[in-house]
Amino acid sequence: MTIKxxxxxxxxxxxxxxxxxxxxxxxxxxxxxxxFDIDGSRIAELKDHNDRTRELSxxxxxxxxxxxxxxxxDDLKGCNCYIVTVPTPVDTAKNPDMSALLSASELVGxxxxxxxxxxxxxxxxxGATEDDCAPVLAQQSGLSYAADANDADEVFHxxxxxxxxxxxxxxxxxxxIVKVTSGSSPDIADLIDxxxxxxxxxxxxxxxxxxxxxxxxxxxxxxxxxxxxxxxELAVIFDKLAIxxxxxxxxxxxxxxxxxxxxxxxxGHCIGVDPYYLTHKALQVGYNPEIILAGRRLNDxxxxxVADRLVQAMLKNNINVIDARVxxxxxxxxxxCPDTRNSKVFDLIQHLADYKCVVDVHDPWVAAADVPETLxxxxxxxxxxxxxxxxxxxxxHSQFAELGAKALRSFGKEKHVLFDMKYLFRNFETDERL
Numbered sequence: 001m002t003i004k005x006x007x008x009x010x011x012x013x014x015x016x017x018x019x020x021x022x023x024x025x026x027x028x029x030x031x032x033x034x035x036f037d038i039d040g041s042r043i044a045e046l047k048d049h050n051d052r053t054r055e056l057s058x059x060x061x062x063x064x065x066x067x068x069x070x071x072x073x074d075d076l077k078g079c080n081c082y083i084v085t086v087p088t089p090v091d092t093a094k095n096p097d098m099s100a101l102l103s104a105s106e107l108v109g110x111x112x113x114x115x116x117x118x119x120x121x122x123x124x125x126x127g128a129t130e131d132d133c134a135p136v137l138a139q140q141s142g143l144s145y146a147a148d149a150n151d152a153d154e155v156f157h158x159x160x161x162x163x164x165x166x167x168x169x170x171x172x173x174x175x176x177i178v179k180v181t182s183g184s185s186p187d188i189a190d191l192i193d194x195x196x197x198x199x200x201x202x203x204x205x206x207x208x209x210x211x212x213x214x215x216x217x218x219x220x221x222x223x224x225x226x227x228x229x230x231x232x233e234l235a236v237i238f239d240k241l242a243i244x245x246x247x248x249x250x251x252x253x254x255x256x257x258x259x260x261x262x263x264x265x266x267x268g269h270c271i272g273v274d275p276y277y278l279t280h281k282a283l284q285v286g287y288n289p290e291i292i293l294a295g296r297r298l299n300d301x302x303x304x305x306v307a308d309r310l311v312q313a314m315l316k317n318n319i320n321v322i323d324a325r326v327x328x329x330x331x332x333x334x335x336x337c338p339d340t341r342n343s344k345v346f347d348l349i350q351h352l353a354d355y356k357c358v359v360d361v362h363d364p365w366v367a368a369a370d371v372p373e374t375l376x377x378x379x380x381x382x383x384x385x386x387x388x389x390x391x392x393x394x395x396x397h398s399q400f401a402e403l404g405a406k407a408l409r410s411f412g413k414e415k416h417v418l419f420d421m422k423y424l425f426r427n428f429e430t431d432e433r434l
Contacts, residue, residue, distance in 0.1 A: 003080060004193045010168060012036055012079040014104050016046065016069070016252045016340065018053050019121060019163040020085035022174045025056055026199045028067035034079055035069045043071045045191035051103035054338055054365075055167065068423050081119070081195070082427070088122045090276045094296075096125065098132060105133045109140025112156055119159035119192060123274050125281035126215040129160045130184075145184070151246060158184040159192040160210045162217030168266075168337030179204045182213035183350065221274040222292055227261045227348075228271070229295030232302050235263035235434050239309065245434060246423055263434045264421060265306070265394070266299040266346035303344045306434070307351035310390055313417045319389045322356040327388040327411055328377065330395020331363040333427045335422075338365045340372070345394045350376045353421060360388070364399050367392060383411045405429035 004011055026033040037043055045052060046069045050062040063068075068075075087101040101122050107274035108118055118137060120129050122324040134145040143156050166175045179200045181190030189392050195208045207213040235245040245263060246392070252258045266272050282289045311321050333343035340346075345361075352359050359377030371379045388411050393400055400408065405425040409418055420430040427433065 003117060003191065006191065006198060009081045009117075009195060010079045012076050013094045014082055014084045014108060015086035015122075016042060017085070017087065018055055018167045019165045021053070022050060022055050022165065023083065023085065023121075023163075023181075024067055025061060025064035027409050028064035030066070030198070032066040032068065033064075034075055035067050036073075036076060037069075037071055041072045046063075052338070053167070055165075066391050067131060073107060073111065073323050076108075079111070080113065080115070081117045082108045082112075083121060083161075084276045085121045088273075088277070088340075090273050094132075096277050096280050096370055099125075101133065102136055103210060105136040106140050109137040112141035112143060114143055114154050114156065114328055117159060117188065117192070118267075119161055121161055121163040123162065123221075123270070123277060124214055125277040126211045127281070129158055129210050129214060129283045135159060144314060149380075156189045157280045158189060158210060160213045161192065161196060161214060162220075164220075167339050168334060175186060175199055175201045178202045180207055180213050180216055181205070182207040182210045184210060217275050218278045221271045222278055223276050224261075225266060225299060226270055226291060226295040227269050228264070228266055230300045230306075231261045232263045232266075236305060244427065246427070252423075262423065263302070265302055265333075265348065267342045267344035268339070270296050272299070272344070274366070287383070289389060299346055300347075302346075303347035305421075306348055306392070306394075307355065310352070310392060310417065310419050311355055313419065314390055317415060317417055317431075319417065324357050325387055326352055326359050326388040326390045326392065327356045327383055328352075328359060328361045329363070329391065329400055329408070331361050331366050331371070331375075331379075332395055332397075335396040336365065336398055337348060338370075340370070342368060344376065346372075346393070348394060355376065357390075361378045362396070363395065365397060385410050386413055388416055390417040390419065392419045393422050393424055396424055398429060400424060 011027055013020045016035050016037040016038050024033050027033045049058040052063050084104050086104045088101055089097045091097045139155060140146055143154050146155050157330055159182060161179060161181045166172050169282045179196045181193040181204050183192045183198050191205055191354045193204050238245045238248060253260055273385050275296055279289045279292050314321055328349055332340050349359050353376040360380045362380050368379055391408055401424045417431045419432040421434050
């Protein structure tokens with residue numbers, strides 16, 4: 001039976017990570033929502049109002065009175081609208097890894113009824129929702145998908161509304177960011193847009209089609225990636241010219257249309273991943289995306305550049321690099337966030353280990369139990385004073401800024417190098433900056 005209005009919707013959110021949990025909690029302030037995740041330990045924590053991602057506080061989870069957590073697929077059978085918010089990473093060859101998305105589609109397909117709506121929020125290449133996910137839903141459910149179907153029997157409907165969550169950002173929450181929506185038919189698109197508009201105070205934007213919405217999402221982070229790659233390349237050039245990059249950017253920034261990007265490591269599950277989804281599709285249709293891939297190569301190489309810069313600075317200060325103790329401050333992919341997925345700080349640590357440095361890592365946002373075994377250094381909860389030949393501020397956590405350069409230097413030996421990658425401190429307070 002086709003859903004006539006949003007009051008008929010019985011909602012489930014599949015995947016309760018950085019994207020799914022805030023979305024489910026917001027909907028659950030005004031309606032019943034099944035929050036589903038295959039991770040039973042995650043469900044147990046959430047039932048105790050404990051969010052390991054730190055996106056929602058205990059009190060915020062308490063406000064989501066209609067949210068019911070489950071890892072049991074049987075609990076989804078009473079729903080008729082499913083929002084899928086699972087990760088879409090890349091594999092070791094930088095190809096899209098759709099396994100979680102297709103597994104979620106199989107799960108939803110197993111409980112799908114005629115007239116139900118499935119909305120995807122995961123980042124994909126244009127066409128993935130209808131070309132890759134829809135066939136899985138159809139096979140599992142025995143239903144069919146027709147893009148222009150409204151009241152036809154034995155069909156399901158699709159939507160795509162790309163996530164725009166910025167982990168760790170308390171100023172731009174899910175309701176504060178304009179939501180792009182789309183649907184498989186005009187009526188379904190209107191219904192989906194109305195559903196999101198019921199919680200998104202910043203407003204919604206209804207795209208012309210699912211493919212347009214998919215493409216809009218994947219270029220958002222591709223644009224940022226290319227812009228950061230340009231600034232990273234400029235930083236490398238200015239380093240060779242012995243010019244302070246930050247000083248140049250501040251001067252250029254006085255022009256009204258100069259974009260305020262800064263150099264640095266580009267990791268995480270968005271900017272460092274999404275461009276590969278677009279380039280994958282471009283190659284499939286016979287186009288080699290030169291600028292996008294060049295930007296990716298440059299950004300992926302910045303961890304080596306930082307390691308080289310640090311070693312050069314140590315040598316200039318007559319510090320022996322072999323067996324030198326280096327403290328890396330920060331492990332996550334961005335500031336004020338516990339997410340270490342695809343963090344390029346891991347690459348930096350490995351490059352320093354390749355130089356035979358002894359690396360300690362400190363991050364107040366990461367629990368020791370959550371540090372991957374692949375870490376080339378030693379994770380320490382309490383850095384030792386007067387112990388390090390070099391200190392690298394790799395992530396701009398607010399705790400590091402609050403400590404101040406003097407306190408950070410107390411971890412260093414009498415002769416050491418302080419490399420401020422994140423411009424937390426003034427130039428004269430540090431020895432090296434990007």
